[in-house]
Amino acid sequence: MGMTMTQKILAAAAGLPEVKAGQLIEAELDLVLGNDITAPVAIHEMDKFTLEGVFHKDKIALVMDHFVPNKDIKSAQHCKCVREFACKHEISNFFDVGEMGIEHALLPEKGLTVAGDVIIGADSHTCTYGALGAFSTGVGSTDMAAGMATGKAWFKVPSAIKFNLTGKLPKWVSGKDVILHIIGMIGVDGALYKSMEFTGEGISSLSMDDRFTIANMAIEAGGKNGIFPVDEKAIAYMKEHSSREFKIYEADADAEYEEEYTIDLGALKPTVAFPHLPENTKTIDQIGEISIDQVVIGSCTNGRLDDLRVAAEVLKGKKVAKGIRCIVIPATQRIYLEAMEEGLLKTFIEAGAIVSTPTCGPCLGGYMGILAEGERCVSTTNRNFVGRMGHVESEIYLASPAVAAASAITGKISAPEQEGTI
Secondary structure: OEOOHHHHHHHHHHOOOOOOOOOEEEEEOOEEEEEOOOHHHHHHHHOOOOOOOOOOOOOEEEEOOOOOOOOOHHHHHHHHHHHHHHHHOOOOEEEOOOOOEOHHHHHHHOOOOOOOOEEEEOOHHHHHHHHHOOEEEEOOHHHHHHHHHHOEEEEEOOEEEEEEEEOOOOOOOOHHHHHHHHHHHHOOOOOOOEEEEEEOHHHHHOOHHHHHHHHHHHHHHOOOEEEOOOOHHHHHHHHHHOOOOOOOOOOOOOEOOOEEEEEEHHHOOOEEEOOOOOOOEEEHHHOOOOEOOEEEEOHHHHOOHHHHHHHHHHHOOOOOOOOOEEEEOOOEHHHHHHHHHOOHHHHHHHHOOEEOOOOOHHHHOOOOOOEOOOOEEEEOOOOOOOOOOEOOOOEEEEOOHHHHHHHHHHOEOOOOOOOOOO
16 A cells, blocks of 8 residues: 655654555654743753753754744743753744744744654644645644754654545635635644645645645644645745755555545635534625624744735725724744835725734734734734634634724624625
C-alpha cells in the first residue's frame, strides 16, 4: 500500500523506507516554534534536563506575538524570560517588538518553513505551514522543550482524509469559507488525529493566502495537520521568501484514505460559524438579521495582505456603522507596511476602523478588543468557544474578511452586496 504526502515526509524524517498509520516513530525536526505564552513553560521544563543548550540555534523560532507589546506585568515577565533565553542560546530567529508578527504569518514570510519540513510548535495553529507542503503540527510545551533540546520528536503516524477540490471560488468567497464549510460538514472532531490532505484541480485557483487559511484551521476539525500539494504557486512563494532548499513529496496513487470528499468551490457561499463551535456553520442566506457590536479583521488565519485587500475593497468609500467597533490587525510588520503603501490603512481609517500593530490581540481574549457581557463580534479569527474573546456571555461569529467588513458597514452579519446575497 502506498503512502500519503504526510506519511512520506514523516518516513523521510524518521529515516525509514515507509511508515503506516498508527506507527510510532521518532523524527528529526527542521523547526521548533514557541511564543510568549508557551515558550516560558518550555524553558522552565528545559531547566530540569541534564542536557545543556539547544540542538540548533538556527532551527528554533521564538515569536513574541500574543501579548506584545506587553499588556501587563505578567506578560512582560513572560517575554523577559524568553528574551533572556534567546540571548543566552543565541537563537537566530527571535522576533520581538519591531520585528515580530503573528507567528504563523511571520515564519513563512521569513522563509523559515518550506516543503518537506517537519515542524512542531507549541501553538495549535502550527498546522498552517502545510500550505507549503510541510508537515507541521501543534504540540505541548513539554514536547517543545524536548524538541529544542534534542531536535527530535515522537509521532504516531496519522491516517488521512482526502478533500478533492474542484471548480473556482465565486467573488467574495475565500479560503475561510472553504474551511468553515468543511468543518461544518465533518464536525470539530471529524478529522481527529488525521491528516487533512487537499488535492484536485480546484487548488490551482486558490491563492497562497487562501491555502494558509485552510491549513491553519485544520486543527478546528481535530486534524493532526492539513497539507497541500506543492504546485507552481507554492514554489514561487518559497523562492520569493526563502533561500532554503525544499523537497516535494507527492502522495502515491494507491495511498490509503479513511474518507474522501469532493467539494465544488464554485458552489460555495459566504459562510459563518455561529457560537460556540466552528462547526455551527450557516451560509449567508440562512442567517437572517443578527446585530453586532464589534468586528475584528486579523489573526494568523486572516491577517494577510489578501485579507486586508478584500476588507479594504468592501470598506472603500463606506463608513463603519455608528456604534460598531471595527479593529484591523495586519499579521506582520511587512504586511502592515505593504498595506500602508497600497493605501489600505487609509481606507480603513477613513471608514472609521482602527489599525493595530501586529498581535494576536483579541483572538484569544488577550487585549485590543475584549468583549463585554452580551456583546457580539464578527471575527476573522479561528475559534469561537465560550469566553474565547472575553466575557463568557459574549458571542463570536467566525467569518471571512469580506463578510466581516460588510458587517461593520451594516451593523449586522452581512455579505458584500451582489446578486444572491444580502
